[in-house]
Amino acid sequence: xxxxxxxxxxxxxxxxxxxxxxxxxxxxxxxxxxxxxxxxxxxxxxxxxxxxxxxxxxxxxxxxxxxxxxxxxxxxxxxxxxxxxxxxxxxxxxxxxxxxxxxxxxxxxxxxxxxxxxxxxxxxxxxxxxxxxxxxxxxxxxxxxxxxxxxxxxxxxxxxxxxxxxxxxxxxxxxxxxxxxxxxxxxxxxxxxxxxxxxxxxxxxxxxxxxxxxxxxxxxxxxxxxxxxxxxxxxxxxxxxxxxxxxxxxxxxxxxxxxxxxxxxxxxxxxxxxxxxxxxxxxxxxxxxxxxxxxxxxxxxxxxxxxxxxxxxxxxxxxxxxxxxxxxxxxxxxxxxxxxxxxxxxxxxxxxxxxxxxxxxxxxxxxxxxxxxxxxxxxxxxxxxxxxxxxxxxxxxxxxxxxxxxxxxxxxxxxxxxxxxxxxxxxxxxxxxxxxxxxxxxxxxxxxxxxxxxxxxxxxxxxx
Amino acid sequence: xxxxxxxxxxxxxxxxxxxxxxxxxxxxxxxxxxxxxxxxxxxxxxxxxxxxxxxxxxxxxxxxxxxxxxxxxxxxxxxxxxxxxxxxxxxxxxxxxxxxxxxxxxxxxxxxxxxxxxxxxxxxxxxxxxxxxxxxxxxxxxxxxxxxxxxxxxxxxxxxxxxxxxxxxxxxxxxxxxxxxxxxxxxxxxxxxxxxxxxxxxxxxxxxxxxxxxxxxxxxxxxxxxxxxxxxxxxxxxxxxxxxxxxxxxxxxxxxxxxxxxxxxxxxxxxxxxxxxxxxxxxxxxxxxxxxxxxxxxxxxxxxxxxxxxxxxxxxxxxxxxxxxxxxxxxxxxxxxxxxxxxxxxxxxxxxxxxxxxxxxxxxxxxxxxxxxxxxxxxxxxxxxxxxxxxxxxxxxxxxxxxxxxxxxxxxxxxxxxxxxxxxxxxxxxxxxxxxxxxxxxxxxxxxxxxxxxxxxxxxxxxxxxxxxxxxxxx
Numbered sequence: 042x043x044x045x046x047x048x049x050x051x052x053x054x055x056x057x058x059x060x061x062x063x064x065x066x067x068x069x070x071x072x073x074x075x076x077x078x079x080x081x082x083x084x085x086x087x088x089x090x091x092x093x094x095x096x097x098x099x100x101x102x103x104x105x106x107x108x109x110x111x112x113x114x115x116x117x118x119x120x121x122x123x124x125x126x127x128x129x130x131x132x133x134x135x136x137x138x139x140x141x142x143x144x145x146x147x148x149x150x151x152x153x154x155x156x157x158x159x160x161x162x163x164x165x166x167x168x169x170x171x172x173x174x175x176x177x178x179x180x181x182x183x184x185x186x187x188x189x190x191x192x193x194x195x196x197x198x199x200x201x202x203x204x205x206x207x208x209x210x211x212x213x214x215x216x217x218x219x220x221x222x223x224x225x226x227x228x229x230x231x232x233x234x235x236x237x238x239x240x241x242x243x244x245x246x247x248x249x250x251x252x253x254x255x256x257x258x259x260x261x262x263x264x265x266x267x268x269x270x271x272x273x274x275x276x277x278x279x280x281x282x283x284x285x286x287x288x289x290x291x292x293x294x295x296x297x298x299x300x301x302x303x304x305x306x307x308x309x310x311x312x313x314x315x316x317x318x319x320x321x322x323x324x325x326x327x328x329x330x331x332x333x334x335x336x337x338x339x340x341x342x343x344x345x346x347x348x349x350x351x352x353x354x355x356x357x358x359x360x361x362x363x364x365x366x367x368x369x370x371x372x373x374x375x376x377x378x379x380x381x382x383x384x385x386x387x388x389x390x391x392x393x394x395x396x397x398x399x400x401x402x403x404x405x406x407x408x409x410x411x412x413x414x415x416x417x418x419x420x421x422x423x424x425x426x427x428x429x430x431x432x433x434x435x436x437x438x439x440x441x442x443x444x445x446x447x448x449x450x451x452x453x454x455x456x457x458x459x460x461x462x463x464x465x466x467x468x469x470x471x472x473x474x475x476x477x478x479x480x481x482x483x484x485x486x487x488x489x490x491x492x493x494x495x496x497x498x499x500x501x502x503x504x505x
Numbered sequence: 506x507x508x509x510x511x512x513x514x515x516x517x518x519x520x521x522x523x524x525x526x527x528x529x530x531x532x533x534x535x536x537x538x539x540x541x542x543x544x545x546x547x548x549x550x551x552x553x554x555x556x557x558x559x560x561x562x563x564x565x566x567x568x569x570x571x572x573x574x575x576x577x578x579x580x581x582x583x584x585x586x587x588x589x590x591x592x593x594x595x596x597x598x599x600x601x602x603x604x605x606x607x608x609x610x611x612x613x614x615x616x617x618x619x620x621x622x623x624x625x626x627x628x629x630x631x632x633x634x635x636x637x638x639x640x641x642x643x644x645x646x647x648x649x650x651x652x653x654x655x656x657x658x659x660x661x662x663x664x665x666x667x668x669x670x671x672x673x674x675x676x677x678x679x680x681x682x683x684x685x686x687x688x689x690x691x692x693x694x695x696x697x698x699x700x701x702x703x704x705x706x707x708x709x710x711x712x713x714x715x716x717x718x719x720x721x722x723x724x725x726x727x728x729x730x731x732x733x734x735x736x737x738x739x740x741x742x743x744x745x746x747x748x749x750x751x752x753x754x755x756x757x758x759x760x761x762x763x764x765x766x767x768x769x770x771x772x773x774x775x776x777x778x779x780x781x782x783x784x785x786x787x788x789x790x791x792x793x794x795x796x797x798x799x800x801x802x803x804x805x806x807x808x809x810x811x812x813x814x815x816x817x818x819x820x821x822x823x824x825x826x827x828x829x830x831x832x833x834x835x836x837x838x839x840x841x842x843x844x845x846x847x848x849x850x851x852x853x854x855x856x857x858x859x860x861x862x863x864x865x866x867x868x869x870x871x872x873x874x875x876x877x878x879x880x881x882x883x884x885x886x887x888x889x890x891x892x893x894x895x896x897x898x899x900x901x902x903x904x905x906x907x908x909x910x911x912x913x914x915x916x917x918x919x920x921x922x923x924x925x926x927x928x929x930x931x932x933x934x935x936x937x938x939x940x941x942x943x944x945x946x947x948x949x950x951x952x953x954x955x956x957x958x959x960x961x962x963x964x965x966x967x968x969x970x971x972x973x974x975x976x977x978x979x980x
Contacts, residue, residue: 444672448649452665
């Protein structure tokens with residue numbers, strides 16, 4: 042039993058890898074999606090088990106399992122189930138997902154459980170390369186987004202490596218828990234390294250000056266890939282950012298707070314103001330997801346366990362909201378509907394999609410009774426409780442601005458003439474249903490999710 | 506004892522869910538009427554328990570919700586809560602009975618009416634500010650969809666304006682609530698706890714919180730600089746939406762004001778400014794009203810005028826003013842239900858709302874015409890209607906606090922009266938020419954405005970149903 046508990050994750054990784062390679066040979070879409078999804082579900086079960094028992098141990102001296110990583114295992118495995126089913130329905134050539142998703146997911150899970158800086162950098166790479174391939178393998182129409190993503194992630198990895206190299210001489214260890222032990226001496230190198238870390242991870246996490254590629258790539262990617270980049274890759278960058286800034290640089294709170302505060306404000310304003318003028322729904326969602334990255338930074342800026350808890354809650358919430366939204370937008374784009382104007386009359390064409398998109402939009406805008414409200418409430422509360430009242434005020438102003446474009450999309454859905462009814466494939470139906478079930482259920486009764494994320498946040502502060 | 510507040514919420518909520526999931530137009534309408542009827546009976550029971558049972562005011566029911574932050578699903582019976590719950594139940598019943606233009610899939614209007622009633626009852630009975638905020642926003646969203654999906658003419662523009670103003674108010678409200686939470690000694694959202702411990706909040710923060718709340722409630726009531734959403738929103742909403750938004754949603758703001766002024770000691774410094782704002786708002790509304798030709802827009806501005814008077818009553822900070830303001834909220838909510846259902850009926854049977862076109866309605870449907878006249882009487886405070894009691898109480902309160910200045914707002918009501926009688930006399934009651942009716946007045950409309958009228962007279966002739974509560978104390 043103990044062996045099963047300790048080695049469940051490595052074994053499941055091996056199985057995922059095997060499933061990916063096997064897809065090369067059997068070339069059966071259905072079999073591939075079935076095996077991958079069931080493996081992700083097994084990881085979900087393992088994550089739930091770890092989280093419920095609150096277990097904490099090191100595995101293969103590579104992975105560190107503790108409530109923080111169990112929380113992320115649950116989040117990402119469930120997200121992967123949704124993403125792979127959605128890709129199966131949205132992408133006619135699912136096989137490349139069948140091969141690359143397992144590889145990518147190992148990278149994602151490894152970042153969540155990383156115990157050394159080397160694991161973080163290698164896993165980030167393991168996550169980014171398959172993503173670029175997933176876009177690029179669709180033919181030369183997709184050369185632009187894939188090239189953009191390739192160049193930026195190459196630069197970001199280089200910067201990340203340089204940031205690690207800067208602090209390595211001071212502690213001669215790559216372990217994230219040992220790096221804190223206090224040998225980092227020179228303040229100058231430390232702040233430089235911190236800024237480089239933020240810049241490198243800010244590219245994937247969509248923080249303000251580093252996020253200009255986001256709309257092009259989110260919009261230009263194939264429908265099956267956008268939910269993956271927005272719902273998972275972006276969140277992984279946040280996880281790495283949390284691990285580095287909260288653990289490695291734990292001793293230097295005073296320089297983290299202003300950096301994160303400024304990034305939060307700029308990112309929120311940039312995302313929300315740019316989203317107001319968009320007419321393409323995928324692009325609008327891309328900018329809205331930039332603004333949500335700003336909200337997540339509000340929680341991180343307070344550098345307290347409460348702030349981290351609210352950021353983790355919002356990461357969970359936004360992951361499922363944006364997956365649901367991009368799956369709907371991707372499905373409609375496949376039917377030739379891309380602009381806000383094109384969404385008019387959706388209510389009469391397919392009530393389920395219209396209702397789900399409305400719920401997700403309202404949740405992102407922060408309407409009570411939905412998960413997005415709880416997330417924002419926690420984030421702004423955490424800012425106020427650590428004295429950042431101006432930051433909370435700016436966050437609330439932004440949340441008010443965002444209602445404009447969410448409202449515009451909603452009112453477009455419920456207006457206009459009816460067209461012919463649309464048939465939704467079962468896979469899309471299931472994915473969207475799970476997403477809105479999470480949005481509504483944790484919106485009405487957030488206590489369990491808050492308990493889990495608060496334990497995760499406490500455990501991250503506990504390993505210092 | 507039975508958990509009465511939870512039962513009321515459950516009845517409305519389950520009925521709303523049932524209509525959302527099953528059924529067609531007829532079924533949904535029946536369910537809505539039955540659920541609102543049951544809620545009305547329960548609300549009347551609440552009122553009678555409040556009058557005849559000692560210690561009923563202050564009864565609380567609570568369930569743990571987010572225990573980490575001390576957030577409970579807690580409800581409490583307060584005097585304004587009980588009175589306004591009764592108002593919400595009556596107006597929702599009127600709204601479920603009346604009809605407006607036909608829609609292909611209009612069962613959703615009943616889902617929205619029930620959702621709105623759910624939010625209204627929850628808000629008026631909630632014992633903490635967290636729930637207050639949650640129900641506030643649910644009400645806003647229900648109203649938004651009522652305007653956006655079932656409105657007339659420029660409904661999308663109206664709905665978006667409404668939403669932007671409302672979310673602006675919500676944002677300020679949320680910030681104020683979070684500030685209160687973190688500045689109270691034991692972090693708490695509980696209204697009675699905050700009221701008794703507000704003095705321990707630093708004075709500067711108290712002022713900030715007060716102003717944030719005040720602006721949020723001003724938007725919703727509406728009071729002068731933040732009123733420009735009403736004319737479109739009230740005019741383009743369907744009849745049901747107009748009566749719920751003007752009759753009940755604007756009371757969210759007024760009820761909030763009432764709580765706010767009793768919660769902070771800071772209110773005594775601020776009262777005179779609030780009085781001035783209320784007066785300006787009332788006169789502004791009266792003058793704008795004279796330029797309107799659309800019945801719904803006229804009624805919308807008359808509603809804004811009454812909101813100004815309510816603020817005058819609340820800012821008096823004495824028993825007369827506050828109880829008068831509460832009575833006026835009740836009376837005005839009923840007047841709005843009456844007037845908007847009559848206007849809805851007129852729109853169905855004459856196809857227009859313009860007073861320049863409508864002529865001689867009194868000849869074809871005398872009942873409707875006279876009901877509108879009675880609604881006007883009630884809003885100008887004619888004796889025997891609930892509006893009279895309310896105005897008397899408000900102005901006794903205002904004069905005893907602000908001296909003769911307190912009587913100034915009376916003239917705005919006079920202006921309202923002059924213009925409304927003049928307009929009605931020219932259109933409804935003129936018998937020289939008559940407009941052609943294009944359809945019969947639906948029977949449901951007559952039933953719905955009769956209910957509102959009966960309530961209006963009942964509270965005008967038997968004011969002791971409400972006034973006997975005032976001895977207990979407002980909060």
